[in-house]
Amino acid sequence: MLHFNEFADFSSLSQKLATQWLELVNATPANSPSSFALAGGTTPAPVYRTFDALFAAAPSRRIQLLATDERWVEDADPQSNEGLFRRCFEHSSGHWDLVSLKNTEPTPVSAVSDINQRLTAQCPAKFSAILLGMGADGHVASLFPNAPQLLVNDASTACVPAVNPQTLQERMSLSFARLLQTERIWLVITGAEKRAVFDQAIKQPSATSPISAFLAAARCDVEVFWCP
Numbered sequence: 061m062l063h064f065n066e067f068a069d070f071s072s073l074s075q076k077l078a079t080q081w082l083e084l085v086n087a088t089p090a091n092s093p094s095s096f097a098l099a100g101g102t103t104p105a106p107v108y109r110t111f112d113a114l115f116a117a118a119p120s121r122r123i124q125l126l127a128t129d130e131r132w133v134e135d136a137d138p139q140s141n142e143g144l145f146r147r148c149f150e151h152s153s154g155h156w157d158l159v160s161l162k163n164t165e166p167t168p169v170s171a172v173s174d175i176n177q178r179l180t181a182q183c184p185a186k187f188s189a190i191l192l193g194m195g196a197d198g199h200v201a202s203l204f205p206n207a208p209q210l211l212v213n214d215a216s217t218a219c220v221p222a223v224n225p226q227t228l229q230e231r232m233s234l235s236f237a238r239l240l241q242t243e244r245i246w247l248v249i250t251g252a253e254k255r256a257v258f259d260q261a262i263k264q265p266s267a268t269s270p271i272s273a274f275l276a277a278a279r280c281d282v283e284v285f286w287c288p
């Protein structure tokens with residue numbers, strides 16, 4: 061089921077989603093810690109900072125975090141999604157564990173087998189939620205339009221090497237199949253341009269548009285959080 065939530069601004073969007081996220085963490089039995097795959101990029105930082113403040117004030121559980129995708133750069137690089145998490149979740153840092161999509165290999169291609177094993181060993185079969193962003197070209201995680209990685213829909217492949225077609229930056233992305241293994245999906249988008257891409261993805265499903273293919277394949281509740 062798809063639910064569309066519209067907000068006047070990003071601050072109210074962040075407050076609503078972060079509160080919902082904390083309620084989910086608190087509702088999870090203590091013996092099965094919750095696990096969240098999170099988008100990087102420029103959009104979701106205020107949601108993360110709001111959740112961090114709430115969670116740090118009342119840390120009832122340890123949680124697991126991982127990126128939906130990571131750029132093959134150092135953590136300190138402003139482009140790093142995992143670096144973004146370390147900055148945004150700094151007040152609650154004692155209460156979450158990061159499963160990294162990176163290792164010391166020179167490229168995602170040479171790292172993929174090791175990271176795939178790590179994800180299989182350390183993550184639950186289903187994420188509690190994934191918080192997904194979307195590029196204006198309709199990409200989700202680092203699954204870009206027309207990329208062959210979009211076709212990797214086999215449950216034993218948790219991650220895939222990818223390349224941003226615009227910048228040629230190398231990345232590691234959760235696979236299409238792994239992203240779908242989740243109890244719920246939160247899609248966070250802003251602005252008229254992304255709204256139009258989203259509306260089109262729903263109206264005219266397309267196998268070459270990652271957001272469209274992903275929404276068509278989702279088998280759980282999808283909540284969209286949008287503001288202008």
Ligand SMILES: O=C1O[C@H](COP(=O)(O)O)[C@@H](O)[C@H](O)[C@H]1O
Binds near residue numbers: 102195
């Ligand atoms: O490359 C990426 O892009 C998407 C969207 O990013 P945004 O900057 O437009 O918010 C993001 O969800 C993904 O995790 C990221 O690595």
